[in-house]
Amino acid sequence: xxxxxxxxxxxxxxxxxxxxxxxxxxxxxxxxxxxxxxxxxxxxxxxxxxxxxxxxxxxxxxxxxxxxxxxxxxxxxxxx
Numbered sequence: 001x002x003x004x005x006x007x008x009x010x011x012x013x014x015x016x017x018x019x020x021x022x023x024x025x026x027x028x029x030x031x032x033x034x035x036x037x038x039x040x041x042x043x044x045x046x047x048x049x050x051x052x053x054x055x056x057x058x059x060x061x062x063x064x065x066x067x068x069x070x071x072x073x074x075x076x077x078x079x080x
Contacts, residue, residue, distance in 0.1 A: 058065045
């Protein structure tokens with residue numbers, strides 16, 4: 001990375017004097033993109049999120065999960 005003596009970043013933006021304003025066309029394109037993304041989620045998006053969360057929980061606590069599954073299997077085998 002290039003460093004200068006003033007400590008400023010070595011790049012410039014397209015708006016040197018202020019924040020970039022968004023045009024109505026850009027906002028419409030963004031709204032269309034967000035709508036397309038929301039539509040592409042599908043019927044089972046919520047279920048997939050729940051499964052991913054459960055998977056993350058199980059991976060983070062693998063040993064505990066294995067012990068709990070073994071206990072559940074043992075209790076089930078004793079009851080039935």
